[in-house]
Amino acid sequence: MAPVELRLNGLCKRFRDVVAVHDASLVIRGGEVLALLGENGAGKSTLMRLAYGMVRPDAGHIEIDARRVRFDAPRDAVAAGIGMVFQQFSLIDTLSVRENLALAWPRAPWWLGRDARRPGALDAHLARLVPGVDPRARTGDLAVGVRQQIEIAKVLLREARCVILDEPTAVLTPAEAGALHARVRALARDGFAVVLITHKTADVRACADRVAVMRAGRVVGEAPAADAADARIVEWMVGVAPAPAAARPARAADTPVRLSVRGLCAGPVRDVALDVHAGEIVAVAGVSGSGQVALAEALTGLRPLDAGQVTLDGQALRAPGRPARPVAALAAIPADPRRTAIAPSRSLAVNLALKRLAVQPWRVRRAALEEQARAPIARFDVRPPDPRRPAGTLSGGNLQKLVIARELQGDPTAVVACYPTMGLDVVATAQVRDAMLTLAANGCAVLWFGEDLDDLLAHAHRIVVMFDGRLVADLDAHTATPQQVGVWMSGHAIAPDPLRQAA
Amino acid sequence: MAAADALLTGLPVSTLRGATPLLFVLLGECLTQRAGRINLGVEGQMLVGAAAGYGVTALSGSPALGLAAGAAAGALLSTVFAVLTVAVDADPFASGLAVWMLGFGVSAFAGTALVGLRIDGWMPWAGGITPTIALALALVPVCGFGLLHTRTGLRWRAVGESPEHARAAGVTPWHYIVAGVLVGGVLSGLGGAALSVDYTRTWAEGMTAGRGLVAVGLVIVARWNPWLALPAALLFGLAEALSLRLQAADSAVSAHLLHTLPYLASLGVFAITCARLRRRPGGGAPAALGALLAR
Numbered sequence: 001m002a003p004v005e006l007r008l009n010g011l012c013k014r015f016r017d018v019v020a021v022h023d024a025s026l027v028i029r030g031g032e033v034l035a036l037l038g039e040n041g042a043g044k045s046t047l048m049r050l051a052y053g054m055v056r057p058d059a060g061h062i063e064i065d066a067r068r069v070r071f072d073a074p075r076d077a078v079a080a081g082i083g084m085v086f087q088q089f090s091l092i093d094t095l096s097v098r099e100n101l102a103l104a105w106p107r108a109p110w111w112l113g114r115d116a117r118r119p120g121a122l123d124a125h126l127a128r129l130v131p132g133v134d135p136r137a138r139t140g141d142l143a144v145g146v147r148q149q150i151e152i153a154k155v156l157l158r159e160a161r162c163v164i165l166d167e168p169t170a171v172l173t174p175a176e177a178g179a180l181h182a183r184v185r186a187l188a189r190d191g192f193a194v195v196l197i198t199h200k201t202a203d204v205r206a207c208a209d210r211v212a213v214m215r216a217g218r219v220v221g222e223a224p225a226a227d228a229a230d231a232r233i234v235e236w237m238v239g240v241a242p243a244p245a246a247a248r249p250a251r252a253a254d255t256p257v258r259l260s261v262r263g264l265c266a267g268p269v270r271d272v273a274l275d276v277h278a279g280e281i282v283a284v285a286g287v288s289g290s291g292q293v294a295l296a297e298a299l300t301g302l303r304p305l306d307a308g309q310v311t312l313d314g315q316a317l318r319a320p321g322r323p324a325r326p327v328a329a330l331a332a333i334p335a336d337p338r339r340t341a342i343a344p345s346r347s348l349a350v351n352l353a354l355k356r357l358a359v360q361p362w363r364v365r366r367a368a369l370e371e372q373a374r375a376p377i378a379r380f381d382v383r384p385p386d387p388r389r390p391a392g393t394l395s396g397g398n399l400q401k402l403v404i405a406r407e408l409q410g411d412p413t414a415v416v417a418c419y420p421t422m423g424l425d426v427v428a429t430a431q432v433r434d435a436m437l438t439l440a441a442n443g444c445a446v447l448w449f450g451e452d453l454d455d456l457l458a459h460a461h462r463i464v465v466m467f468d469g470r471l472v473a474d475l476d477a478h479t480a481t482p483q484q485v486g487v488w489m490s491g492h493a494i495a496p497d498p499l500r501q502a503a
Numbered sequence: 504m505a506a507a508d509a510l511l512t513g514l515p516v517s518t519l520r521g522a523t524p525l526l527f528v529l530l531g532e533c534l535t536q537r538a539g540r541i542n543l544g545v546e547g548q549m550l551v552g553a554a555a556g557y558g559v560t561a562l563s564g565s566p567a568l569g570l571a572a573g574a575a576a577g578a579l580l581s582t583v584f585a586v587l588t589v590a591v592d593a594d595p596f597a598s599g600l601a602v603w604m605l606g607f608g609v610s611a612f613a614g615t616a617l618v619g620l621r622i623d624g625w626m627p628w629a630g631g632i633t634p635t636i637a638l639a640l641a642l643v644p645v646c647g648f649g650l651l652h653t654r655t656g657l658r659w660r661a662v663g664e665s666p667e668h669a670r671a672a673g674v675t676p677w678h679y680i681v682a683g684v685l686v687g688g689v690l691s692g693l694g695g696a697a698l699s700v701d702y703t704r705t706w707a708e709g710m711t712a713g714r715g716l717v718a719v720g721l722v723i724v725a726r727w728n729p730w731l732a733l734p735a736a737l738l739f740g741l742a743e744a745l746s747l748r749l750q751a752a753d754s755a756v757s758a759h760l761l762h763t764l765p766y767l768a769s770l771g772v773f774a775i776t777c778a779r780l781r782r783r784p785g786g787g788a789p790a791a792l793g794a795l796l797a798r
Contacts, residue, residue, distance in 0.1 A: 074671060074673070078673065090668045090671040090672065091668070092661055092664045092665050092668050092669075093664075093790070094664050094790060095657075095660070095661065095664065099657055102654070102657055103657055103658065103661050103669075103672045103674075104672045106673075108654050108657075109654065110653055110654045110655065111652065111653055111654075112652055112653055112654055112656075112657060113652055114651060114652055116657065
């Protein structure tokens, strides 16, 4: 296979009034792993979508092996040997693994046989790239890490020479991420060009040859990975030298229990017991799909309890059959706020008042709501700061800030935050994190469901790990290591179930 | 004993005869839904198929030409649904109802000219099987293998599961959606023609009597699987044959109530299937159908 050279020359792309990519140039070479870093909204995903033909550039052009090409659709890019693995996988959950591969295979014969079993090449390909997976398995039933491997296998099946991975490690455990890094290195060794879109410097250290950093739609820095220190990369990404993160607030020894969970079962969550004390930050870690989102939903009232109970300062908060009303004392920051935490077609002012509907006068005056909205909007720097704007038009980060602004009104005594910094840029992340640290310092109990282990370990007092719907570990965050937590996350540390063994 | 004999003699063939029009429609709607659209207009497509089939058979004297005309009429009417839901992106349920009403009106209007015409239809082969029955039975493996064993079928299903993901795999979704709707149109038109040309050998306004809508429901019973369309259609045919025989045997139950038997049987199986699907979600439903309902 001849090593490919893909050149992006002066690409520009606007989406209405937003400049997503501005005059970005980049060279991607075979045999090399390029880490493309940048904040959310820096344009790195858009740049790669341009290279994959999903978006057409307003200006600039693309060259492959010094020949100018034009991609009108991903099909053209695929034909030119470019493959992309998205964060949201393009596998169809209800089809089998083999059928998903057959769907993407340009040389698939017309007669496939039941469950696409006739072309044996598919099974051989699968056995080579994803050993151990059952080709007949329903794709949706497989773990995220395995599905990602299948996705990569699918891209290679289409004879890609350049593989673009969009934030591949965001959904993986540390061990799975390690395996991915090894796979990426192996691809580069075989002559493939690999682009790794990421915002983690750990990915750079693990497998990149070269680093390119984007900010505000431009490529602002490029260097061999060995020459780019982490601090320099972050400075490129943010534009200023990073401020040291605030330390976790010290905690008095014997503070009372605020949020107490006993025997909680709800959907995939099984028999969870947990206490969060005043002034304490407890982090909940787990591989995606281990039940942590369901636990957060049960605590915040989005999911009915099957059994158990939850109390806040001794008052019953949740129980089976108990109506889930919003409680001022509990700040609930759910995952996927666009879907679960706002009324998208209503204004910012109405969304900020949602938790206080019961105390509004019978005739609600819009002007009064808008007046009340100004302070929280200013406090969390929601942009644009227009109380009349429909909440659904906000960007992801600003939407998250809006939800947090609403939930932190009225001095809560406990916070349940599910991935509160997901999709936020460095500045917004710091704001959200500092808000939670301040709350804890003032005696609030904070339960923080997070995805970035380093972040959780740096700021929480305790870290609990979920696996398969249960709490499997309760560790002191001051002494726990990411590796230790990772082992619990993968479920390998669990002793075999004696009952199952007997059976 | 004699009563039981009258009830049971030739029951398998009667069942097949009653099931055949429904089987065409069921297969067609199954393929339409697998491409991600629910077409309630099949009732109207059946009606225009029945009217066109009957008219052409009466004029030409050839039942085969009649079936072809029915298929063409069904396909023509289904293009209205295809244009509405694909090109204009209109709501599929409202579009289906519109197509139904259109088909009802057009067939009633054209049908006034058919009243009083007589047709001979096919002489049954040995055992009472007619070419229509044979064609319907032959279409089951064609659809079954085509959908589940070929590349075309795989792409067809992928579009029904997720048009976005199918597009990412290099498939053009609207090609398959339009094909799904048109195949549904051809087969429901054939079903209508089979009803008027071969089964009842008459034309009456609104003669399909809800068979098209029954087919939409039975697709769920058949788990969107062409192979299972056969038992689902046979069940309806059996209930219909029984109800006709009970009427002929001067049953004490009112004929009007007996007429509802096939529909009651379908409803019963439908309820049982849906209750089971609640326990085991999905059950083969194309995911893009759920997206239609959720939006």
